[in-house]
Amino acid sequence: MDTVYLKRILEDEKAIRQRILKNNLSGVIITFISSLVVVPLVLILAYLLINGISSINFDFITQLPKPVGEAGGGIVNAIAGSAIIVFLALVLSVPPAVFGGIYLSEYPDSKLSALVRFSNEILQGTPSIVIGIFAWVLVVVPMGHFSAFSGSVALGIMLIPIVLKATEETLKRIPPELREAAASMGVPYHRVILKVVVPTGLKGIVNGILLGATRISGETAPLLFTAFGSPFMNLHAGKPMSSLPLVIYNYATSPYDEWHKLAWGASLLLILAVFGINMLARIFVSKQGGGTQ
Amino acid sequence: MSIKTEKPLLQLNNLSAYFHDKRILKDVNFSVENSKVVSIMGPSGCGKTTLIRCVNRMHEMSPGGTAAGSILLDGEDLNQLNTITVRRKIGMVFQRPNPFPTMTIYENVIAGYLLNGIKIPKKLSLEIVEDSLSKAALWDEVKDSLNKKGTYLSGGQQQRLCIARALAMNPEILLLDEPTSALDPKATSRIEELVVQLKKNVTILMVTHNIAQAARVSDDTAFMYLGELVEYGSTKEMFTVPKDKRTEEYLTGKFG
Amino acid sequence: MNKEIFSEKAFKLILKGTGIVIFMIPALLLVTLIVQSVPAVRAYGAGFIFRQTWDPVREIYGALPFLAGTLVTSFLALILAFPFSFSVALILSEYLKEGTAAAIVKSAVELLAGIPSVIYGFWGLLVLVPLIRKLELAAGIPPYGVSILAASIILAIMIIPYASTIAREVMSMIPPDIKEAAYSLGGTHWEVQRKVVIPTSYSGIFAGVLLALGRALGETMAVTMVIGNTNKLFSNIFEPGNTMASVIANEFTEAVSDLYLSSLIELGLLLFIVTALINFIGRLIIKRFEVKGAGE
Ligand SMILES: Nc1ncnc2c1ncn2[C@@H]1O[C@H](COP(=O)(O)OP(=O)(O)OP(=O)(O)O)[C@@H](O)[C@H]1O
Ligand SMILES: [Mg+2]
Numbered sequence: 003m004d005t006v007y008l009k010r011i012l013e014d015e016k017a018i019r020q021r022i023l024k025n026n027l028s029g030v031i032i033t034f035i036s037s038l039v040v041v042p043l044v045l046i047l048a049y050l051l052i053n054g055i056s057s058i059n060f061d062f063i064t065q066l067p068k069p070v071g072e073a074g075g076g077i078v079n080a081i082a083g084s085a086i087i088v089f090l091a092l093v094l095s096v097p098p099a100v101f102g103g104i105y106l107s108e109y110p111d112s113k114l115s116a117l118v119r120f121s122n123e124i125l126q127g128t129p130s131i132v133i134g135i136f137a138w139v140l141v142v143v144p145m146g147h148f149s150a151f152s153g154s155v156a157l158g159i160m161l162i163p164i165v166l167k168a169t170e171e172t173l174k175r176i177p178p179e180l181r182e183a184a185a186s187m188g189v190p191y192h193r194v195i196l197k198v199v200v201p202t203g204l205k206g207i208v209n210g211i212l213l214g215a216t217r218i219s220g221e222t223a224p225l226l227f228t229a230f231g232s233p234f235m236n237l238h239a240g241k242p243m244s245s246l247p248l249v250i251y252n253y254a255t256s257p258y259d260e261w262h263k264l265a266w267g268a269s270l271l272l273i274l275a276v277f278g279i280n281m282l283a284r285i286f287v288s289k290q291g292g293g294t295q
Numbered sequence: 296m297s298i299k300t301e302k303p304l305l306q307l308n309n310l311s312a313y314f315h316d317k318r319i320l321k322d323v324n325f326s327v328e329n330s331k332v333v334s335i336m337g338p339s340g341c342g343k344t345t346l347i348r349c350v351n352r353m354h355e356m357s358p359g360g361t362a363a364g365s366i367l368l369d370g371e372d373l374n375q376l377n378t379i380t381v382r383r384k385i386g387m388v389f390q391r392p393n394p395f396p397t398m399t400i401y402e403n404v405i406a407g408y409l410l411n412g413i414k415i416p417k418k419l420s421l422e423i424v425e426d427s428l429s430k431a432a433l434w435d436e437v438k439d440s441l442n443k444k445g446t447y448l449s450g451g452q453q454q455r456l457c458i459a460r461a462l463a464m465n466p467e468i469l470l471l472d473e474p475t476s477a478l479d480p481k482a483t484s485r486i487e488e489l490v491v492q493l494k495k496n497v498t499i500l501m502v503t504h505n506i507a508q509a510a511r512v513s514d515d516t517a518f519m520y521l522g523e524l525v526e527y528g529s530t531k532e533m534f535t536v537p538k539d540k541r542t543e544e545y546l547t548g549k550f551g
Numbered sequence: 552m553n554k555e556i557f558s559e560k561a562f563k564l565i566l567k568g569t570g571i572v573i574f575m576i577p578a579l580l581l582v583t584l585i586v587q588s589v590p591a592v593r594a595y596g597a598g599f600i601f602r603q604t605w606d607p608v609r610e611i612y613g614a615l616p617f618l619a620g621t622l623v624t625s626f627l628a629l630i631l632a633f634p635f636s637f638s639v640a641l642i643l644s645e646y647l648k649e650g651t652a653a654a655i656v657k658s659a660v661e662l663l664a665g666i667p668s669v670i671y672g673f674w675g676l677l678v679l680v681p682l683i684r685k686l687e688l689a690a691g692i693p694p695y696g697v698s699i700l701a702a703s704i705i706l707a708i709m710i711i712p713y714a715s716t717i718a719r720e721v722m723s724m725i726p727p728d729i730k731e732a733a734y735s736l737g738g739t740h741w742e743v744q745r746k747v748v749i750p751t752s753y754s755g756i757f758a759g760v761l762l763a764l765g766r767a768l769g770e771t772m773a774v775t776m777v778i779g780n781t782n783k784l785f786s787n788i789f790e791p792g793n794t795m796a797s798v799i800a801n802e803f804t805e806a807v808s809d810l811y812l813s814s815l816i817e818l819g820l821l822l823f824i825v826t827a828l829i830n831f832i833g834r835l836i837i838k839r840f841e842v843k844g845a846g847e
Pocket of ligand 2: 343344
């Protein structure tokens with residue numbers, strides 16, 4: 003073997019310097035390209051803040067919308083509507099999602115579990131507009147008219163995969179000794195689950211629910227032909243109802259500057275709510291140290 | 296001033312290592328002579344892995360990892376060299392065999408060249424592969440399946456492949472971190488034989504938990520405790536008449 | 552005691568029942584869509600997919616413009632998003648595990664992921680579309696503004712967080728000792744990424760691209776607001792168009808005739824089948840990858 007030659011190429015100072023240069027250069031380029039993702043974020047948030055703040059005032063959050071041409075007015079109906087629709091969606095979907103998650107963590111290898119996991123993944127990837135059609139067929143058609151309830155059904159279906167997955171992941175990480183300890187004291191199975199396992203994983207489950215809530219509170223597509231929207235104050239879930247994303251869509255695509263202003267305000271409000279709940283979830287997770295993550 | 300020819304190959308001066316603010320190694324001093332096998336022993340968590348990762352400057356890559364003091368190779372401060380050169384001169388073999396899963400056996404041996412973009416003529420690369428695999432006592436077993444993936448081999452063979460991979464870079468020092476802890480007894484004894492043979496070509500620092508193994512293969516032993524180097528010297532001497540009480544307790548199985 | 556045994560049995564039954572219900576949802580969804588699509592399928596058969604005309608007045612429904620719109624916007628968005636997603640994944644997984652740059656990029660990506668689709672659309676409509684219009688004027692082409700291009704750009708921004716998260720997950724599944732081995736042989740960061748991390752995660756990265764594609768195909772609101780909503784087949788990306796999702800969003804509440812409604816629902820059915828398939832394959836590849844990565 004030509005060891006002299008080998009030594010020369012292995013110790014070639016120039017080649018090594020080039021490699022180091024290439025490494026540093028690639029680092030700079032990659033850092034540069036990836037930091038460009040900050041640009042759209044800053045632009046979007048800046049537009050929201052600048053245009054949104056000027057339209058948010060007391061009237062904005064307490065008044066109903068005014069007809070075209072009249073200045074002022076607010077979106078109190080959409081704020082209330084969003085709260086109602088999202089809350090109802092949570093009520094409808096959290097129990098089955100959490101129970102489904104418990105089922106998966108309790109019977110991880112059963113045939114049904116495999117099927118549920120499969121379904122859940124399909125559901126998670128289903129476009130929201132398709133879920134809107136589903137809720138329309140399921141609720142709007144039999145009822146004969148649009149309703150907040152049908153919107154909640156659509157959002158609830160979207161929420162299930164998120165909460166179910168969070169529940170399963172959380173419960174899976176709870177050490178088996180815990181439930182064995184409880185079971186060894188003669189505590190019946192369902193109590194072990196409900197009184198020991200679920201409370202231990204509560205943090206992760208609630209976190210999943212909050213994150214799911216942020217996802218659905220910004221959803222528009224599935225509400226277009228379910229909750230539909232309404233210019234009036236309506237608190238009745240059986241009737242059409244407005245929501246923040248719906249008014250943003252309707253006002254944003256209108257030709258009137260007045261309405262664009264309302265849409266900016268509504269957008270700022272929506273994003274504050276979404277980021278706010280997100281923050282809440284984080285604080286909640288970090289507050290209760292230990293346990294599962 | 297000592298005489299030039301007796302200059303040690305590797306010399307650690309007041310080496311300290313940290314993870315964030317936690318001091319893991321405390322002013323470790325020792326030197327290693329050419330063509331020796333040195334085993335590093337000590338209870339779990341005492342800093343053995345950290346020590347050898349300082350020697351090829353891998354420690355500074357870990358999150359929060361920093362080091363103070365100096366390490367000299369052939370009298371040259373490693374901190375003055377770039378890490379590429381340091382790691383070329385000081386090879387490493389890990390606790391669990393880790394051949395590259397996307398590469399064939401052949402490619403695994405010359406992985407250092409492929410990775411570093413060093414172009415070598417086909418004839419030379421064939422020579423390197425045969426030479427390194429022979430030194431690692433693996434050539435006869437794999438010479439007909441050089442184009443199979445490295446992960447097809449058994450655990451012991453994989454570990455020898457990893458040794459060949461390190462040897463292919465022509466290192467002056469080879470660091471082994473518990474190289475047999477993931478292997479069965481038969482594979483272990485093959486690696487031990489190999490280590491003894493290899494010292495003709497390369498100086499070896501080997502972390503081990505196995506006292507008998509240290510006694511079988513190493514010329515010198517370093518005993519560490521809680522980040523300090525407690526005792527360092529000829530293996531035979533240390534194992535028969537340990538100077539420090541902690542060494543004695545460890546060797547008699549009082550802790551660890 | 553008897554009561555306890557009873558409640559235990561009931562509890563297990565409830566768990567299992569919930570599992571069955573959840574399993575049934577997508578099946579029911581599929582059946583519903585199929586049943587509702589029957590009139591359109593009867594009327595047009597496979598011609599539905601290839602026909603270029605979508606004319607509710609004359610009751611002629613062909614999905615080609617929307618299929619083309621969906622595919623072109625999605626692929627263009629993928630291509631636009633790829634370098635960014637890839638760089639973000641590299642930054643977060645290896646290059647700058649710590650440090651301010653990584654922290655900023657990480658929060659930026661998380662925040663982008665949290666912005667609702669309708670806000671992307673609104674911003675696109677009032678900021679991006681006028682910008683494109685100006686460029687089109689300067690270039691001397693019809694200044695629509697709202698266009699396939701606008702939709703693709705907005706889509707690209709929207710899928711960057713998703714794609715980079717998957718790519719990062721995939722890269723972090725690679726056993727760290729393989730990377731360590733590469734570094735111990737003297738590889739630089741770049742060389743270890745190029746020659747070990749990326750080749751080892753090829754299949755995972757491919758799966759990530761698939762999943763991001765699934766996302767892009769079904770994205771509705773932002774696209775609807777900036778794409779221009781014409782049912783004519785576009786001839787270049789500066790022209791307006793429509794996607795399957797956007798035409799459903801736009802026309803569903805106006806669809807008066809049964810055939811019209813059924814045709815829209817058939818679009819939904821196609822969308823569901825395609826996204827479900829893509830998601831299924833993507834997840835399967837990642838699962839295989841996970842097993843391989845963790846194995847040995
Ligand atoms: N990445 C790290 N971050 C923080 N502390 C670490 C890290 N790795 C190791 N340590 C700590 O450094 C100390 C020394 O660890 P090291 O791995 O060097 O021990 P070791 O002697 O090799 O142990 P073992 O025999 O178990 O392999 C330990 O107390 C360990 O907890
Ligand atoms: Mg160790």
